[in-house]
Amino acid sequence: MKADVPKGTGSSLGEAAMAPVRLAMAAIDAPLRWVQRRLGIGGMATFFLLPNMLIFGVFVLLPFFINFAYSMTGGTALFLPDRSFVGGEQYARLFDCANYTDPNSCAEDTFWTAVGNTAWFVLLQVSLMILFSLITALILNRELMARSFWRAVFFFPVLLSPVVVGLIWKWILQRQGLLNFGLYGLGFDPYTWLNDRNWSFAATVGVSIWAHMGFYTLILLAGLQAIPKDLYEAAEMDGTRPARAFWRITLPLLMPNLLVVIVLVLIRAVQIFDEVYVLTGGGPGTSTLYITQYIYETGFATQLRNPGLAAAASILMGAVLVVLTLVQLGLGRKGEKKGARK
Amino acid sequence: MGHIKLTNVTKSFGAVDVLHDINLEIKDGEFVVFVGPSGCGKSTLLRMIAGLEKPTGGELAIDGKVVNDVPAADRGLAMVFQSYALYPHMSVRQNLAFGLENTRMPKAEIAERIGEAARMLEIEAYLERRPGQLSGGQRQRVAIGRAIVRRPVAFLLDEPLSNLDAELRGSTRAELAALHARLSATMIYVTHDQVEAMTLADRIVVLRAGRIEQIGTPLELYNRPANRFVAGFIGSPHMNFLEGTLEAAGAGTAVATLKGGHQLQVPIADGTAAAEGPITLGVRPHHITLDAGENSIPAKIRLVEALGSETVLHADVAGQKILIVAPGQHNLAQGDDVRLSLSAAPIHLFNDRGIRLERAV
Amino acid sequence: MSRVAEFIFRRRGRSGWHWTDVFTWVWLIGGLFIMFGPAVWLVGSSFKSPAALAEFPPTIMPYVTQKATVEGYDKPLDLYEVTMPDGSKTVLAEVRRIGIVSQMVSPDKPTEIVKVKIAERTPVRTMSFATSNYSEPFTHFDFVRYLWNSVFVTVTATLITLIVNSMAAFALSKYEFRGRTFAMLLILATLMVPLSVIMVPLYSIVSALGLFNNLWGVILPTVATPTGVFILRQYMLTIPDELIDAARMDKASEWQIYWRIILPLTAPALAVLAIFSVVWRWNDFLWPLIVLSRKELYTLQVGLSIYSGELNVQWHFILAMTVVTMIPVVLVFIFLQRFITTGIAGTGLK
């Protein structure tokens, strides 16, 4: 992006609407000149940074740090001073398992169910998401009539709210829904998909891909379009087959964007909540209970809420996210070096 | 009004010392030009006077008042930037008015001042346009206009002409000179174009690597450069430098022996006999004549540039390169042998540290 | 016509259909249905009456069974087209159904009951848009409140985001001061601290500040977005510093430089951030769900999800409310799609 001169002079209506803002800004100026006198020009930097830092400190940094304190306290009290220190007990409880492959053998069985579900979800969703968005990006990168229209088609669901996405699909997958209607036409009986453990899991994977695929497609498409056309022309002159051109030219040059996409998809998949909560509510049973929902319910929604346990679980999740990101960045760095050597 | 004095001013960016011990006094109404090679600190010095940078040490005074801690806005100066720095989202009129509005000047007076400046600079026709819709020359005028309307104590101009093409630069230079005569305000002007420096300046300040090498009128610098650097920097084409040795030869004269054995008699001031030893001899290309007379130096032509009114000859004197600008046209070609005479030339002598030996003319 | 088709289906090498051409068009057309289909179906369904919604197989368009008021019956009766034993067809109103036999009357002769097998009658239906699905939530439910809450949260949060983030970006791009790099790194590091990781302590802080069950508790934690600071800063770095020097020479205060020089010149980036912020805040769900527990404070997203989770789901209202919730985002999509997609491609933010 570059600082362009904004076009047009703005309508007089817009200027009239701006008038009160102008006045307000001008009114603020006088006291701020005084502040500037006191602080100097350098001090004004602090002034400009202050509101952001304040909000940021209170609502991001502070919670980040006291989260650790929470994870070491017990009881149902909300405020930290009212809570009793229990050391690593919450973590011990989370890890209290006879057999880690079987959630039922754990003290906190829902946690391990959620972890297991999330792991499967991430595995499936991330690989399919990458596959589908890569295919779509490759297709949109071809010489297409009305390319921006098709791009918009795949992008459309991205802006929808997760709640709307969940409701749309809940409506389609329910017994009298569109899916059953279609299958009915093919001679199948209606089925309540969301009451089936496996199908509802599949639905959460599919719906989340449906909702976010367009976003990653865009990033990949941008990467594809940045690859100079003459590389392909040169490859064609050399008699390179298209498949080979894909593996030897497209994929390596797309790597930076692909890595970004993988990190983003991974991080978001681990945190999946909104759509699923509306679509299946974690059910049937606990078949689509993912980790964020576990944290939410443990911390807020159950009768016997346990903020300490929720905090401990969220810290574990945060650690996983950080590790995933760092691994990814490491891979990216390596890839870059490799690219530079070539 | 407009009297600026710098005493022992220094400036560092972190560990990097950019300006060393600058002492300079600029009189009211004077047109002073800072010249020097790129990166020597001209802009930094100007920005420090403007108040956009704070001196690391020393004292800066405007009209007798120390202004080290006075912010730029309160120094009463105006600046014209190399990139013009016109506000791209405002019309020309708004650009001119912005600084005045900030001082809460009555609207009528603002309008009057803009009108006056616009007339003076002939920019009335495009007052309502945005900078993006103007040519380079027009933008340049607006940038100057923005300074004029402020009626500053002094104008600071940082390479204001460097973005213009050669022709426009010439005409704008003349207009600037006229403007200075008309406003009779102090102007400090930064350039690395020595032609601009020579034509505009009352006095020139030559800077090198953060130090002032010499301050003087254009002709002082041309005729009596303080050192080899100034001698080489002022004048176009550059002065020729020939290596040699110096021996005293009686009162007021010395003998300079050039590489290759050619000897020249040069007048020197008394008391500089101690300068005996290796020296550099400086002579301007215009002062060398093609003359096969007594005591002429043999040279070989390497390149001929015929410009019509004059001929620029690149030649070789005993392994040292030399440039000659001979008036008129000459029928010479590469490889020709010629003889050069320095007898009519003012000869500058620089010792082994590059300092000029005062010559008794 | 064939010229048009040829143009539309332009292919590699233009000699015959390569399999990739077939695949491309299958993928695109399939994508068209899968991506738009569900939303279109939702909109269509939202105009159906509860009875039509409960029907299976569903109809594409919204139909209702015609009713007629028949003398001697309090309620309007459903009309059916009946094939009489003699083969003729008439329209009768159903009084009641017993097993597979329906007792019907002719609207003209209300006293004479005819018994008809249910296989021999089909309902008389007309297309009808159940606009009451839309109007009723507006009048009988808290829907207007939710709408207002959502609008308030979205607009306020976006305004604060723009101001606070642009101020910070200004400081971080145009001033030299100690700790600048540190502040920048701190802001970027929080990209790795998503809400789901800090929701427990954040909840306690918001409660301690008295912002639980308060729309400001929804707004404030979201406004200091690192992405916002980041894109604005990147943009401001391209504004020449000489402009700021010029403004300082012009006696502008730092605040004036910010709002009269920097803000107008950052307008394109501010617009991008504004659009994103509107979409983000409009769509926020988990955090409002945590902070808002009083019905009258629900945002649309929370209200919708709570209603849809109730035992007897009133789908006809839910669908209509979902459509209304979609409208602003669809408008953004229609008018600003190109702008957003290039924005994403350029900055990689969502």
Ligand SMILES: Nc1ncnc2c1ncn2[C@@H]1O[C@H](COP(=O)(O)OP(=O)(O)OP(=O)(O)O)[C@@H](O)[C@H]1O
């Ligand atoms: N903000 C800064 N931080 C660090 N070093 C700087 C800064 N500004 C300038 N310098 C250094 O100070 C020296 C002088 O810079 P200055 O801009 O004054 O040169 P100049 O004489 O104007 O050159 P030019 O003719 O190219 O404009 C340069 O070496 C430059 O790298």
Ligand SMILES: [Mg+2]
């Ligand atoms: Mg400079």
